[in-house]
Amino acid sequence: MFGYTIPMEPMMRSEEVAAYRGYYCETCHQLRDGYGVMSTIIVSYEMTFANLVLNSVLDDGEIIKVPDTGRFCVFRHSKRHNELLKRLAAYTVLVANNGLIDDKMDGPSIKSNLGLLWLNRSIEKARKDYPHYDELIMKGYEELREKEAAGCNDPIEMGTTSAM
Structure with a gap:
């Protein structure tokens, strides 16, 4: 369930916006380094938020600041190499895979078919x-599909299922 987490940049101080963008860029760089340039299309606010929160609470977390170099960001390599960031990148790819499969099961979708084809190597x-x-x-997506098939339309129940 992507799309429910968005930054409220107008409400943030400039240094907070810069920090958030640093985490966003680092999430993208981890995707690129671990799963190829193609995978950078799936960088999301949700995974950036997870990156920011987990780096804040873990002992080995780090504050990420990425300077604006003016270069096309996706071609820069990551400067950080820790297990948390690598795991978040893999998690992002796997969640995107299941999201695309779920979209495809809901009905024919060119976007889903192209996305799955585009990300095939990254997913594997x-x-x-x-x-x-x-x-x-x-397992979580299977449970979500079962609830959808049973006609569940309670957003709290569906959200809880997808978060598990």
Whole structure:
């Protein structure tokens, strides 16, 4: 369920916006370094938020500041190499995969078909790197599809299921 987390940049101080953008860029760089340039199309506010929160509460977390170099960002490599960022990148790929599959199951979708084709290598690599994540995410999406098929339209129940 992407699209529910968005930054309220007008409400943020300039240094907060810069910090948030740093985390967003680092999330994108981790996707690129771990899963190829194609995977950078799935960078999301949700995963950036997870990156920011987890880096804030973990002992080995770090404050990320990415200077604006004026270069096209996607071609820069990550300067950070920690397990949390690598796991978040894989998680992002696997969640996007299941989101595209879910969209495809809801009805024919050119976007889903192209997305799955575009991300195929990234998805396979993430599955190989973190099979346990793949199992958990697939289980969650299966439960969500079962609720949809049963006619559930309670947003709280659906959101709780998708978050598990």
